[in-house]
Amino acid sequence: MRAILLGPPGAGKGTHAVGLSEHYNIPHISTGDLFRENVGKGTPLGLEAKAYMDKGELVPDELVIRLVKDRLSKDDIKNGFLLDGFPRTTAQAEALWDFCEENGIPIDYAIDLEAPYELIEKRITGRRSCPKCGKIYNVFFQPPQVEGHCDIDGAELTQRADDNVETIKNRYRVYEEETAPLIDFYRKKGILKSFDSTKDIDEMQKEMFETLV
Numbered sequence: 001m002r003a004i005l006l007g008p009p010g011a012g013k014g015t016h017a018v019g020l021s022e023h024y025n026i027p028h029i030s031t032g033d034l035f036r037e038n039v040g041k042g043t044p045l046g047l048e049a050k051a052y053m054d055k056g057e058l059v060p061d062e063l064v065i066r067l068v069k070d071r072l073s074k075d076d077i078k079n080g081f082l083l084d085g086f087p088r089t090t091a092q093a094e095a096l097w098d099f100c101e102e103n104g105i106p107i108d109y110a111i112d113l114e115a116p117y118e119l120i121e122k123r124i125t126g127r128r129s130c131p132k133c134g135k136i137y138n139v140f141f142q143p144p145q146v147e148g149h150c151d152i153d154g155a156e157l158t159q160r161a162d163d164n165v166e167t168i169k170n171r172y173r174v175y176e177e178e179t180a181p182l183i184d185f186y187r188k189k190g191i192l193k194s195f196d197s198t199k200d201i202d203e204m205q206k207e208m209f210e211t212l213v
């Protein structure tokens with residue numbers, strides 16, 4: 001399966017990407033995670049991206065498109081892929097569509113996760129993640145068994161630099177202006193599948209496995 005995950009910040013893209021990539025045995029490619037990795041290592045790409053990410057703005061299209069094309073040129077996408085957080089602008093969506101067509105790897109689904117702003121703010125302010133294995137928690141909705149520590153490897157959980165109310169508001173505004181129009185883009189392509197992301201994670205996952213075949 002070749003699919004992309006669409007949806008506002010905090011809709012659950014990263015959360016569902018884990019289950020989907022396991023179930024369909026495909027790599028999970030998150031542009032946000034790739035940028036955070038580069039920020040952590042202090043690479044030139046990371047330094048450039050950080051300035052945008054800290055403000056909740058989008059990293060310029062050329063940089064992101066290059067990053068994704070490079071990633072999709074690796075061998076491990078033969079069985080499919082799951083893009084999380086890309087595309088986010090019409091220019092990115094068009095570049096991806098053309099690249100996939102040219103390379104004989106057409107996208108099967110655009111998975112759209114829908115959730116209102118109030119819920120998103122609570123989800124993002126409560127999010128914590130494991131720096132070692134990447135597992136995502138939530139102090140309100142999915143707390144770890146031992147406060148502040150990962151259930152899997154015991155590492156101390158961290159909070160993302162851009163997970164503060166001010167930046168969340170801007171990320172949501174940017175989503176509505178730049179990314180929400182892609183729902184229509186993919187509807188017109190005939191590959192849109194929308195899910196109500198206010199539902200429980202397990203219930204949503206079941207619906208996804210039944211729908212995405």
Ligand code: AP5
Pocket residue numbers: 007008009010011012013014015016031032033035052053054056057058059060064084085086087088092123124126127128136137138139141142171197198199200201204
């Ligand atoms: P990115 O990392 O993609 O962040 P985002 O889009 O803001 O989305 P999030 O990761 O915050 O939310 P999510 O939908 O993954 O939610 P999650 O599953 O974690 O991008 C960060 C930045 O990088 C951007 O602002 C931009 O600067 C740059 N960037 C990245 N890609 C780019 C691109 N293509 N172009 C330009 N710039 C780019 O869930 C959130 C919380 O809610 C968790 O705690 C989770 O446990 C909880 N939760 C999830 N689902 C449920 C549920 N159903 N019930 C209860 N709790 C739930």
Ligand code: MG
Pocket residue numbers: 013014015030032085
């Ligand atoms: Mg995410």
